[in-house]
Amino acid sequence: MxxxxxxxxxxxxxxxxxxxxxxxxxxxxxPGSSSLAALDTTKIGTNLRAVWAAPTTDARLxxxxxxxxxxxxxxxxxxTASEIVLLVHWIGGAHTELRLTKRRRGQRNSTxxxxxxxxxxxxxxxxxxxxxxxxxxxxxxxGHGNRWTRERVTSLxxxxxxPVFRPAPDGIEPWLNLTDAARLLGVSxxxxxxxxxxxxxxxxxxxxxxxxxxxxxxxxxxQAQHVAFEAKQRAKHPAGPYPDQKSLFPSTTQRDGCYAAAx
Numbered sequence: 413m414x415x416x417x418x419x420x421x422x423x424x425x426x427x428x429x430x431x432x433x434x435x436x437x438x439x440x441x442x443p444g445s446s447s448l449a450a451l452d453t454t455k456i457g458t459n460l461r462a463v464w465a466a467p468t469t470d471a472r473l474x475x476x477x478x479x480x481x482x483x484x485x486x487x488x489x490x491x492t493a494s495e496i497v498l499l500v501h502w503i504g505g506a507h508t509e510l511r512l513t514k515r516r517r518g519q520r521n522s523t524x525x526x527x528x529x530x531x532x533x534x535x536x537x538x539x540x541x542x543x544x545x546x547x548x549x550x551x552x553x554x555g556h557g558n559r560w561t562r563e564r565v566t567s568l569x570x571x572x573x574x575p576v577f578r579p580a581p582d583g584i585e586p587w588l589n590l591t592d593a594a595r596l597l598g599v600s601x602x603x604x605x606x607x608x609x610x611x612x613x614x615x616x617x618x619x620x621x622x623x624x625x626x627x628x629x630x631x632x633x634x635q636a637q638h639v640a641f642e643a644k645q646r647a648k649h650p651a652g653p654y655p656d657q658k659s660l661f662p663s664t665t666q667r668d669g670c671y672a673a674a675x
Contacts, residue, residue: 460477463477464477481502481503482501482503483501483502483503484501485499485500485501486498486499489514490511493511494513494514495511495512495513495514496511496512496514497509497510498510498511498512523555523568524555527547528568528574529618530547530552530618530619530622531543531547531568531569531572531574532572533616533618533625534546534618534622534623535569535574535575535576536577536586536587536625537577537585537587537588537623537625538577538623539576539577540562540565540566540569540576541562544561544562544564544565546619547560547565547619548560549621549622550619550620550621550622552619554568584628585628586627586628586629587626587627587628588626588628588631589623589624589625589626590604590605590615590623590624590626593615593624593626593631596628596631597631597636597639597640598640599639599640603639604626604639605624607636607639608626612635612638612639613626613630613631613635613636613639614626614627614630615630
């Protein structure tokens with residue numbers, strides 16, 4: 413019995429030595445400590461915002477930054493203000509208090525209804541990746557405060573049962589943007605936009621920095637045709653100077669080195 417126990421003990425010691433050797437090899441092969449840890453924390457603070465927001469900063473680097481500059485974060489509740497109070501203890505002894513609005517019972521981080529309404533209109537002429545760019549250009553964020561991507565637009569559509577944009581098989585799109593609608597009427601985009609802004613022609617403009625939408629069926633009524641007719645007439649008969657109209661500025665002629673004005 414004693415011999416068997418001794419054999420097991422020696423085998424366990426051998427396995428432990430093997431594991432320790434593998435750990436040492438791993439530590440030797442692992443990259444050295446980050447230069448970030450060797451930096452003075454005061455120097456890190458001067459560029460922390462730029463480094464954190466840089467597109468090349470991934471989640472691993474952000475975790476290393478947090479472990480380097482933050483000692484601990486203490487959370488508490490302020491029931492009176494319905495806020496979560498975070499006290500950040502920085503390396504070096506400084507403290508920062510942050511307050512976050514406490515989510516009410518049953519409250520969800522949902523996308524703004526105005527954004528959802530805009531997406532319902534934009535899908536009439538744009539694909540999900542184009543919609544994502546339009547939403548980001550207007551400074552709109554998701555319910556969780558993220559920028560829009562094609563995948564997030566697709567998820568939003570699926571959740572709210574909004575159909576995806578599909579080009580018409582025959583090429584005759586029922587909805588047109590400003591450029592295509594102007595081309596259909598034979599007018600400039602500027603003239604059509606002015607007509608839409610003054611409600612002479614019906615057009616939708618879901619977002620300030622976004623496309624106009626025109627229904628093809630709305631471009632046939634008399635109002636739209638009248639806009640096209642007026643624009644074409646102006647192009648045929650551009651305004652010219654009246655022959656008997658005097659010039660606003662007097663002409664000048666030089667006489668003996670002096671200038672005389674002809675009034």
